[in-house]
Amino acid sequence: MTAFSLEPSQLARCAELRTLAAERLRPLAEKGEPGRVNRALVAELGALGLLSRLFTAGALDLCLMRESLAQACTEAETALALQGLGAHPVHAHGTPGQRERWLPRVSDGTAVAAFALSEPGAGSDAAALSLRAERDGPDGWRLTGEKCWISNAPDADLYTVFARTTPAAGARGVTAFLVPADRPGLTGSRLDMVAPHAVGTLRFDGVPVTAADVLGEPDAGFRVAMDTLNLFRPSVGAFAVGMAQAALDATLAHTATRDAFGGRLKDLQAVAHQVAEMSVRTEAARLMVYAAATAYDEGADDVPRRSAMAKLLATETAQYVVDTAVQLHGARALCRGHLLEHLYREVRAPRIYEGASEVQRGIIAKELYKTLEAR
Numbered sequence: 001m002t003a004f005s006l007e008p009s010q011l012a013r014c015a016e017l018r019t020l021a022a023e024r025l026r027p028l029a030e031k032g033e034p035g036r037v038n039r040a041l042v043a044e045l046g047a048l049g050l051l052s053r054l055f056t057a058g059a060l061d062l063c064l065m066r067e068s069l070a071q072a073c074t075e076a077e078t079a080l081a082l083q084g085l086g087a088h089p090v091h092a093h094g095t096p097g098q099r100e101r102w103l104p105r106v107s108d109g110t111a112v113a114a115f116a117l118s119e120p121g122a123g124s125d126a127a128a129l130s131l132r133a134e135r136d137g138p139d140g141w142r143l144t145g146e147k148c149w150i151s152n153a154p155d156a157d158l159y160t161v162f163a164r165t166t167p168a169a170g171a172r173g174v175t176a177f178l179v180p181a182d183r184p185g186l187t188g189s190r191l192d193m194v195a196p197h198a199v200g201t202l203r204f205d206g207v208p209v210t211a212a213d214v215l216g217e218p219d220a221g222f223r224v225a226m227d228t229l230n231l232f233r234p235s236v237g238a239f240a241v242g243m244a245q246a247a248l249d250a251t252l253a254h255t256a257t258r259d260a261f262g263g264r265l266k267d268l269q270a271v272a273h274q275v276a277e278m279s280v281r282t283e284a285a286r287l288m289v290y291a292a293a294t295a296y297d298e299g300a301d302d303v304p305r306r307s308a309m310a311k312l313l314a315t316e317t318a319q320y321v322v323d324t325a326v327q328l329h330g331a332r333a334l335c336r337g338h339l340l341e342h343l344y345r346e347v348r349a350p351r352i353y354e355g356a357s358e359v360q361r362g363i364i365a366k367e368l369y370k371t372l373e374a375r
């Protein structure tokens with residue numbers, strides 16, 4: 001296996017996933033309500049065995065799943081990714097009891113997971129989070145504060161919540177808790193976002209948690225968050241590549257058939273060159289995503305730099321490709337319900353979440369100078 005070509009079996013699996021997404025998942029996604037968790041879709045992802053693979057797959061396999069699903073059904077892609085993001089901390093850092101209670105349900109799609117790190121006052125600077133975990137007896141804490149921009153909130157059944165157990169200790173004073181949605185004092189509300197999936201806020205009003213709810217060790221929760229984001233970051237790039245490919249495919253089909261100026265749109269060199277550019281950039285982003293995911297699976301020491309590069313390049317590329325696709329489709333692309341209108345909304349948020357593009361550039365530069373100093 002090299003970073004530059006996939007095995008025939010992997011290519012066949014991707015084709016199979018695209019077909020499943022188009023035939024089994026797309027119809028369920030179309031029945032869903034915008035801004036709400038689509039439980040029928042999550043259950044079908046479970047029935048198809050895709051959710052359990054989240055916990056056995058490596059980073060490359062995760063990327064191939066996300067890219068393939070995104071090409072035919074972004075809603076299914078996002079539902080899958082969010083189950084992974086919310087439950088990976090339970091899989092990687094949970095106790096046997098936490099894992100036994102939740103992972104089978106996350107895998108069969110009967111429990112919906114969410115990852116609650118961001119707060120009104122702590123987004124890119126996540127280590128500044130202030131949701132308080134105050135001691136309540138020798139074995140417990142009470143959580144007080146707010147989380148916002150949380151995907152799957154407030155519909156989820158379990159939340160991985162990052163809270164401050166040691167004041168003024170920055171990243172070193174954060175603990176990860178597994179908080180079931182039915183804990184007293186936990187409420188949430190919906191946010192109406194450009195992104196089509198459910199996003200909401202969570203309010204914690206003295207929510208009780210105990211040592212049995214801690215993921216990993218007290219005060220070591222920031223590592224849990226970063227481990228999760230390191231795994232998922234290249235796969236956000238894969239989601240973006242899938243969207244770019246869908247936009248490119250639609251543009252090829254449209255420009256090859258649309259009559260214009262006595263020929264087809266594709267006969268105009270200005271159009272054909274734009275399609276070529278979309279294709280070149282999409283392919284470059286895809287290769288960088290595969291290389292980053294392969295580096296992760298091999299335990300390479302340049303994973304932070306590669307993951308940041310892959311996420312940055314792929315999400316920025318997808319924005320360019322989808323925007324160009326809208327341009328080459330003309331007005332029809334902006335009609336509600338058109339594939340490109342949908343992709344135009346979907347493509348924006350990944351440049352902000354899991355580390356905005358500027359944050360990725362910061363990571364890349366820091367890693368480059370670190371390498372220079374180590375020489």
Ligand SMILES: Cc1cc2nc3c(=O)[nH]c(=O)nc-3n(C[C@H](O)[C@H](O)[C@H](O)COP(=O)(O)OP(=O)(O)OC[C@H]3O[C@@H](n4cnc5c(N)ncnc54)[C@H](O)[C@@H]3O)c2cc1C
Nearest residue numbers: 115116117118123124149150151195349352353354356358
């Ligand atoms: C659709 C959607 C879903 C989300 N889902 C989740 C979720 O499930 N769980 C969760 O915890 N969070 C989630 N988020 C929140 C997301 O992680 C944050 O929006 C992100 O971390 C940025 O934080 P912020 O929005 O507060 O922006 P800020 O941190 O205020 O940053 C604003 C802008 O400032 C610039 N900037 C910030 N830092 C730097 C820097 N170091 N260098 C240069 N420029 C910088 C960037 O342009 C950035 O976009 C989601 C967001 C969206 C849009």
